[in-house]
Amino acid sequence: MKIIKLEKVNSTNLYAKELLSKKLVFENTLIYTNTQSEGRGMGKNTWFSDDYKNLTFSLLLFNNFKADEHFNISIIVSLSIFDYLSLKGVLSKIKWPNDIYLKNKKLAGILIENTITGNIITNSIIGIGLNLNQDKFPQDLPNPISLKNVTNIEYNIDDEIQLLSNTIVANFEKYKFKDFNFLRDLYLSNLYKYQEKSRFKSEFQEFEGIIRGVDNYGYLLVEVADKIEKFYFKEIEFLE
Template sequence: MNNNETKIQTFISIFVLILYFNFNANYLFCRDKKDMQVNVLYIMIIGKKILNHDSLPSTNSFAAHLLKHNDPEEGTVIQAGYQTKGRGQGDKKWNSDKNNNLLISIILFPELIRPDEHNLINIFVSLGICDYLDLYFPGSRIKKPNDIYYGKDKMAGILIENSIIDDRIKNSIVGIGLNVNQTNFPADLPNPTSQKIVTGDTYDLDDCLRCLLAALDARYKFVLYGDRFLLEEEYSRRLIQQEP
């Protein structure tokens, strides 16, 4: 390894340590709700700008509209208290009570991720959600292709829509539906659960959003600048093994 390669590797190592430090600072905020003042010592990508809406047809559709008609900055988050046409994977719908859960979409411009590496987006988002849930209870798992489970029950869903041009991902819309305070679900949903069902506690959605975005932001920076192999290994350990 020559001097330039050594310098680059050293820079990356230091940068990754900074990422972990900043995530831990937000982690401590989430652990101790009494201390509501935490200095943010780094520039967030995910969550730097949040657009709040009482209701939208779909946060992913609104994000796509912004990309077509505006010039949103990377990491812009669209949050809705309710979705009238919430979308899941394929033709599935995403059902959620009003103002009880987190319904968000994130706009990304992941230029350092090649189209053939697009699964890294799913990996960092899945791990970020698990990091967030670990703040409240350990043991969340990932079920392919896009679900987060606690035990045998579904806690969250992910919908990622990539726009690929030639050899690059032009933009990515990351939709997340996370069940927080909802306790009653439609009968046709086979196995839903929520943070409140698991713990019995009612959560402040603003606090939950801040903690979730901090976890996602740290994971995104790691996938851009850190060791992606480590992320893939951790993702594999979190996976629910499918029955043959």
Template sequence: MKIIKLNATNSTNSFLKELGQNSALENFTVVVTGEQKKGRGQQESKWISEPFKNLTFSVFTNDFDLEIRHQKYLNFAISLGVFNTLAHHKIPNLSIKWPNDILSANKKICGILIENNIKGTKINSSIIGIGLNVNQEKFPDTIKNVSSLKITSNLEFDLDRLLIEIVENLKKTIHLLSLKEYLKLETDYLTALYKNKIPSMFKDKDGILFMGKIIGVSNYGNLQVELEDETTREFGVKEISFL
């Protein structure tokens, strides 16, 4: 594990990507910054974090042999790597909100952005961007339903130690891809999945409300929701939300 520490940068994912264009990256190279000025989330949404209070970092990995059609298992592995770390610290009411947000007591504490490099029919490598709210206690009024490890546990965390723990757990879960342990990854992910198999009210991208329950994730990584008439609909990222 090679860790590169920066006081500030626009985006750790972008920094690591540019670094990889100029030199060969060691597997599990990590770039971590105290202040990320232009943090990114899913589909170019912003990740806002108080400087030097949280973990904002990116990890390069090519430690797997994965067909593009099995991409959802990479997401499962990465989500579980973070989830397992926080579970070890007994963070209360943990869950994974599809596709890869980590919640505590229904509030978001971690966001993950995965950017893959494709070669032929396989994912050749990935850059995993992780923003984890750790010791921050106050958030802007414009950000709703967010929390941090300190708020949920009343404990102050050592950022350096927590970073190493997360990367070590990522190594373990990503290694399961090399072993083709897809069933275990899917079972563990669905066990941790927020509102899985629980009837809930949803809203689609057109603003239409409907009742349904999450029943799984399709081969293409879409969320599968069973409706009241027992038919199943699939949704991509940003196409569905909880009411």
């Protein structure tokens, strides 16, 4: 795997997109940085990180999934972060659709951007921000936590990026030919608030429901008033 280390960049995902647009990369590539000035999340969300404190990187992978298997990519990445944290003795949960939680606090976020040609995902840019060594966070962030907050260990950033990125690549090789049902069952066994009564907010209302699963397109299946309703990314949010 090709490795590109940047001292500073606006966004590792944007940098990966630029490499693709200029046809400068044709192999799996890890891009990471000590300082990211415009870290991105889903939609208009941003990702805050103190310089030289956390994992901020993107993996550009050429895996050739079918377009309708796009949620499999999200599942594999989420499970990989779960596996990485398990190696540290830390039990995490995957919060649908793209966060990693320790209890009720956010440790990591994932942003996946796919290039689709015909019915094939020709490449995926997998952006990950993971709070590693940061001790304190801005007060306007609702619920952040770092690995150091939990373990009281100061981690080597280069070593941890290598370990996590290698875990992700290895899991793509391990899981890429598994069917959705197999991946879904692994995902659900580690899903935040799965089978628990929770409060949610949609565009129109607040309500109680129970997460009953996900489908192969990434819709969250929530039981509301004895009926299963489907919600896509950004159509629903948790009320903590």
